Amino acid sequence: MEKRIQFNRPCIAGNELEYVMQAVRSGHTCGDGPFSKRCQAFLEERFGARKALLTTSCTSALEMAGLLCGLEAGDEVIMPSFTFVSTANAVVLRGARPVFVDIRPDTLNLDERLIEQAITPRTKAIWTVHYAGVACEMDEILAIARRHSLQVVEDAAQGVNASYKGRWLGTIGDLGCYSFHETKNFSSGEGGALIVNSAEFEKRAEIIREKGTNRSQFLRGQVDKYSWVDVGSSYVPSDVLAAGLLAQLEWMDRITTQRGEISGWYSIMLAPLADRGLLRLPTVPDHCVNNFHMFYALAADLAERTALIEHLKRGGITATFHYVPLHTSAVGQSLGGRPGTLPVTEQLSERLFRLPMYFDLSQRDVFRISGEIGRFYGVQPARS
Numbered sequence: 454m455e456k457r458i459q460f461n462r463p464c465i466a467g468n469e470l471e472y473v474m475q476a477v478r479s480g481h482t483c484g485d486g487p488f489s490k491r492c493q494a495f496l497e498e499r500f501g502a503r504k505a506l507l508t509t510s511c512t513s514a515l516e517m518a519g520l521l522c523g524l525e526a527g528d529e530v531i532m533p534s535f536t537f538v539s540t541a542n543a544v545v546l547r548g549a550r551p552v553f554v555d556i557r558p559d560t561l562n563l564d565e566r567l568i569e570q571a572i573t574p575r576t577k578a579i580w581t582v583h584y585a586g587v588a589c590e591m592d593e594i595l596a597i598a599r600r601h602s603l604q605v606v607e608d609a610a611q612g613v614n615a616s617y618k619g620r621w622l623g624t625i626g627d628l629g630c631y632s633f634h635e636t637k638n639f640s641s642g643e644g645g646a647l648i649v650n651s652a653e654f655e656k657r658a659e660i661i662r663e664k665g666t667n668r669s670q671f672l673r674g675q676v677d678k679y680s681w682v683d684v685g686s687s688y689v690p691s692d693v694l695a696a697g698l699l700a701q702l703e704w705m706d707r708i709t710t711q712r713g714e715i716s717g718w719y720s721i722m723l724a725p726l727a728d729r730g731l732l733r734l735p736t737v738p739d740h741c742v743n744n745f746h747m748f749y750a751l752a753a754d755l756a757e758r759t760a761l762i763e764h765l766k767r768g769g770i771t772a773t774f775h776y777v778p779l780h781t782s783a784v785g786q787s788l789g790g791r792p793g794t795l796p797v798t799e800q801l802s803e804r805l806f807r808l809p810m811y812f813d814l815s816q817r818d819v820f821r822i823s824g825e826i827g828r829f830y831g832v833q834p835a836r837s
């Protein structure tokens with residue numbers, strides 16, 4: 454049998470080891486060293502962000518957002534149920550309650566038309582998630598937030614280097630959260646960043662990230678000693694990790710272009726199946742620029758998806774489903790979630806499957822994957 458096609462393989466840009474060695478040799482291995490500064494400067498310049506702060510993960514960045522939004526017991530935060538647990542955990546950790554709203558059938562993003570009816574006097578913020586690196590309808594969401602004086606946080610874990618109407622994801626709301634986990638486009642194994650877009654949060658973000666101290670100001674010589682000034686935790690990653698990340702960030706265009714190629718091959722090869730209505734391929738609105746984080750498709754129903762994933766597995770190909778909707782999970786139900794209340798989320802999450810997508814996935818691999826899918830449906834894929 455041919456070799457197994459994995460679901461994900463981290464990209465190696467090439468300079469990772471050299472930069473890591475420099476970081477180790479320099480003796481500055483704790484956080485906010487030269488490589489961290491270069492990564493932060495890169496993100497700030499490239500995306501025009503007011504401030505980028507590296508964090509140990511996107512989960513950490515989301516937890517910082519929960520603290521910065523001042524969430525307290527009884528507060529409510531509107532978010533999709535179709536997301537990773539970290540989006541909701543960051544809110545629950547503050548004693549606040551996630552209020553799950555259904556998603557749009559086309560992009561699988563928070564449905565902005567359903568937000569206003571979910572707002573109550575306890576609503577503090579809207580937390581958006583840009584699924585698969587395709588933007589939420591941010592203009593509408595920002596307008597709703599302004600009308601009701603709510604904060605907007607973007608979980609842009611999957612949205613690094615993707616844009617909405619010319620604005621980079623993560624820089625549109627008050628705060629943005631990036632992930633540099635192994636499974637994301639640009640990676641340091643584990644890692645993330647908090648993007649601070651509103652002046653209001655700038656000073657406090659730095660303090661919360663440094664265990665609740667004003668150490669950052671001290672290191673800049675702005676105060677003569679540092680001390681405990683607020684709550685906080687340890688959200689600063691080692692400079693060794695930042696060194697590896699810098700090598701990846703420097704390859705941002707190259708990685709994105711290559712992923713775009715791969716995504717294009719899938720779209721062309723699977724088009725005959727989509728044309729016959731057997732599969733639904735991803736929708737990217739004209740005003741959104743994709744970073745090709747993921748290639749997913751929708752099967753007819755849960756039984757068909759299960760059989761297809763099994764068929765691909767037998768053919769040596771790893772495909773996966775994605776989120777179990779949070780409102781139907783054990784914790785979600787303990788927070789008041791009930792199956793049957795978010796029909797689009799529930800139906801589409803049962804139909805969705807993700808195909809292998811990584812930097813060195815070859816055209817031949819994509820043809821083999823498309824061929825197996827074609828065999829399952831009895832339709833020849835196209836050659837690109």
Ligand SMILES: *Cc1c(COP(=O)(O)O)cnc(C)c1O
Nearest residue numbers: 510511512537539610632634645
């Ligand atoms: C990957 C991901 C996260 C978590 O990122 P980590 O860096 O692993 O903490 C959060 N939200 C979404 C939408 C994600 O895809």
